[in-house]
Amino acid sequence: MSILGIDIGGTQTTVGVADRSGKLLLHKRILTPNVLGPMMNIGMILPAADEVVRKQGERVKAIGIGCGGPLDRKTGTLHKVSNLPGWEGICLTEIFSEEFGAPAYLDNDATAAAMGEAMSGAGKGVDNFVYFTISTGIGGGIIIGGKPYRGCGENAGEFGHMKLSDEGPVCNCGDRGCLEAYASGTAIARIAMEGLDAHPQSKLGSAEEITAELVASAAAEGDEYACEVWYGAMRNLGLGVANVVNALNPRRVILGGGVTKAGEMLLEPVRQVVEERAMHALVADVEIVLAANGDLTGVMGAIAVAMDAIGAANVI
Amino acid sequence: MSILGIDIGGTQTTVGVADRSGKLLLHKRILTPNVLGPMMNIGMILPAADEVVRKQGERVKAIGIGCGGPLDRKTGTLHKVSNLPGWEGICLTEIFSEEFGAPAYLDNDATAAAMGEAMSGAGKGVDNFVYFTISTGIGGGIIIGGKPYRGCGENAGEFGHMKLSDEGPVCNCGDRGCLEAYASGTAIARIAMEGLDAHPQSKLGSAEEITAELVASAAAEGDEYACEVWYGAMRNLGLGVANVVNALNPRRVILGGGVTKAGEMLLEPVRQVVEERAMHALVADVEIVLAANGDLTGVMGAIAVAMDAIGAANVI
Numbered sequence: 001m002s003i004l005g006i007d008i009g010g011t012q013t014t015v016g017v018a019d020r021s022g023k024l025l026l027h028k029r030i031l032t033p034n035v036l037g038p039m040m041n042i043g044m045i046l047p048a049a050d051e052v053v054r055k056q057g058e059r060v061k062a063i064g065i066g067c068g069g070p071l072d073r074k075t076g077t078l079h080k081v082s083n084l085p086g087w088e089g090i091c092l093t094e095i096f097s098e099e100f101g102a103p104a105y106l107d108n109d110a111t112a113a114a115m116g117e118a119m120s121g122a123g124k125g126v127d128n129f130v131y132f133t134i135s136t137g138i139g140g141g142i143i144i145g146g147k148p149y150r151g152c153g154e155n156a157g158e159f160g161h162m163k164l165s166d167e168g169p170v171c172n173c174g175d176r177g178c179l180e181a182y183a184s185g186t187a188i189a190r191i192a193m194e195g196l197d198a199h200p201q202s203k204l205g206s207a208e209e210i211t212a213e214l215v216a217s218a219a220a221e222g223d224e225y226a227c228e229v230w231y232g233a234m235r236n237l238g239l240g241v242a243n244v245v246n247a248l249n250p251r252r253v254i255l256g257g258g259v260t261k262a263g264e265m266l267l268e269p270v271r272q273v274v275e276e277r278a279m280h281a282l283v284a285d286v287e288i289v290l291a292a293n294g295d296l297t298g299v300m301g302a303i304a305v306a307m308d309a310i311g312a313a314n315v316i
Numbered sequence: 317m318s319i320l321g322i323d324i325g326g327t328q329t330t331v332g333v334a335d336r337s338g339k340l341l342l343h344k345r346i347l348t349p350n351v352l353g354p355m356m357n358i359g360m361i362l363p364a365a366d367e368v369v370r371k372q373g374e375r376v377k378a379i380g381i382g383c384g385g386p387l388d389r390k391t392g393t394l395h396k397v398s399n400l401p402g403w404e405g406i407c408l409t410e411i412f413s414e415e416f417g418a419p420a421y422l423d424n425d426a427t428a429a430a431m432g433e434a435m436s437g438a439g440k441g442v443d444n445f446v447y448f449t450i451s452t453g454i455g456g457g458i459i460i461g462g463k464p465y466r467g468c469g470e471n472a473g474e475f476g477h478m479k480l481s482d483e484g485p486v487c488n489c490g491d492r493g494c495l496e497a498y499a500s501g502t503a504i505a506r507i508a509m510e511g512l513d514a515h516p517q518s519k520l521g522s523a524e525e526i527t528a529e530l531v532a533s534a535a536a537e538g539d540e541y542a543c544e545v546w547y548g549a550m551r552n553l554g555l556g557v558a559n560v561v562n563a564l565n566p567r568r569v570i571l572g573g574g575v576t577k578a579g580e581m582l583l584e585p586v587r588q589v590v591e592e593r594a595m596h597a598l599v600a601d602v603e604i605v606l607a608a609n610g611d612l613t614g615v616m617g618a619i620a621v622a623m624d625a626i627g628a629a630n631v632i
Contacts, residue, residue: 069597070595070596070597070598079596079597080596080597127468128467128468140563142563144460144465149460149564150565151444151564151565151566151598151601152443152444152565152566152567152601152602153565153597153598153600153601154565155565155595155597155598155601156563156564156565157563157565158562158563158565158595158598159562159563161562161594161595162559162562162563163480163555163558163559163593164479164480164481164482165480165481166480166551166552166555173595175592175593235482236482239479239482242479243478243479243559244563246474246475246477246478247456247458247472247473247474247475247478247560247563247564248465248467248472248563249466249467249468249469249470249471249472249473249474250467250468251468276491277479277491278477279386279471279474279477279489280386280395280396281385281386281395281396281469281471282386282467282469282471282474284469285467285468285469285471286468
């Protein structure tokens with residue numbers, strides 16, 4: 001019997017199969033650009049999940065699905081999710097449960113990732129931490145007393161829509177000034193694009209398509225404009241983390257999601273901003289680290305959700 | 317046997333005596349401007365507390381002290397508190413414990429106030445709420461699962477130092493762009509002062525000293541400049557509340573502290589901003605209300621801290 005995990009993102013989706021101890025045995029990543037809408041994307045996710053399940057060969061005991069919020073965990077249905085336009089009202093648990101003949105459990109992807117890091121990652125043994133996913137969008141997960149804190153409507157942790165300014169850039173959620181509009185992968189690429197004409201000397205200008213990854217690598221190579229964009233975004237990310245540190249006084253902040261592949265180039269400036277801007281007594285309590293599960297954090301999280309739901313392990 | 321509560325603020329301090337059920341029997345408010353420093357202020361608080369205790373006539377069983385954070389609850393000592401310059405390292409519990417021959421317990425004033433509202437106020441029966449004190453500074457208290465959430469170093473809830481901008485006005489904490497520097501009583505008065513020369517027609521110009529209360533009452537009477545200052549501050553307060561709603565998905569937000577004496581003039585714009593700017597699913601879950609204990613919220617909180625510490629009541 002195996003556990004199937006599905007981490008649905010606005011750009012890509014990872015499916016994976018784990019054994020009953022939570023060890024990931026097989027996984028597959030596919031591109032699921034949100035512009036294609038839910039039906040086409042689900043039409044690609046189902047066969048990818050089928051493929052890993054077939055390859056692994058055991059029957060699926062439970063399915064965990066991680067997805068951007070807000071969502072209704074009890075009914076397995078999405079609300080209006082900023083990075084999945086058109087998915088509102090879709091009941092993901094029903095779709096996957098029917099396909100694999102096993103119970104399916106939906107959770108906020110960042111809460112799921114936090115649970116995954118708690119089970120086998122940078123949150124192991126840490127009672128009180130927050131998780132930021134910095135990816136197509138920005139999401140948050142909160143672990144308090146060793147358990148996910150979900151809030152009264154189970155949608156806590158929307159750190160990506162924290163306003164860092166009354167005005168500011170337009171966010172995918174339709175509002176302005178959100179952390180996500182300053183420091184997500186999408187935002188970094190957009191900011192780089194917007195200023196490109198004014199920086200003809202930047203090597204970003206020769207790129208076919210600008211991504212956050214490209215901005216990070218150009219910045220690492222010393223491209224001045226790329227540095228300006230990258231470290232500007234890291235400054236805002238640091239402010240967002242500082243605000244959460246001030247509010248929740250966590251023991252650890254774990255940073256995961258695609259943009260964190262930049263490693264120290266992300267971690268160092270964020271640490272520095274938090275040290276400068278959060279309250280000293282609270283800075284002294286907190287460690288800021290990268291997710292230990294790397295780019296498998298999301299799918300490990302989805303697996304942790306399923307394991308937690310069926311009581312298959314002391315997840316946290 | 318009575319419970320003594322002491323709520324120390326940057327502008328005034330309230331001392332009060334309650335019976336063992338938590339009912340406030342007597343209280344007294346004195347001015348304690350933080351510019352006078354800790355020794356002079358404590359020198360005024362002690363006789364005021366003595367006076368209410370003597371008048372009430374019973375022996376003090378326990379003392380609760382609420383004070384701006386960050387602080388060390390275990391040792392009863394203050395860290396560097398932005399609104400109490402010079403108080404760092406002072407062990408408040410020792411001073412009051414010696415004076416009254418009873419155990420003293422220190423807590424963050426906003427956490428204390430949240431506990432007081434949970435015991436007998438707008439938080440009664442609400443499992444999951446946040447409290448904002450909007451006063452000389454801005455502080456926060458968090459109740460999760462019916463208990464104060466304090467964070468790993470017991471200094472969670474520093475909502476006042478949430479950055480609403482990378483730059484922005486200088487805060488009492490020494491940083492810039494904090495909610496407290498935009499929307500506390502001190503900030504409202506300062507903002508009004510700063511723009512006064514450019515608004516000679518405003519009736520605020522004839523005031524000997526501008527306070528947030530004066531700005532609110534001039535705004536209520538239609539003074540255009542006062543409206544601009546007041547509603548600008550309320551907009552920023554609303555953003556701060558929206559950010560906390562997005563992060564914690566609370567059932568209720570309780571607003572207390574001196575500035576909330578403005579009542580509907582504070583509540584309405586804050587509600588409106590939260591409705592516009594926080595995520596819809598989370599807005600639907602939350603009620604935003606004023607503290608039920610009014611200007612006794614702080615001292616009722618201090619009493620709740622003492623009662624909770626000695627197990628005198630099911631405080632929360």
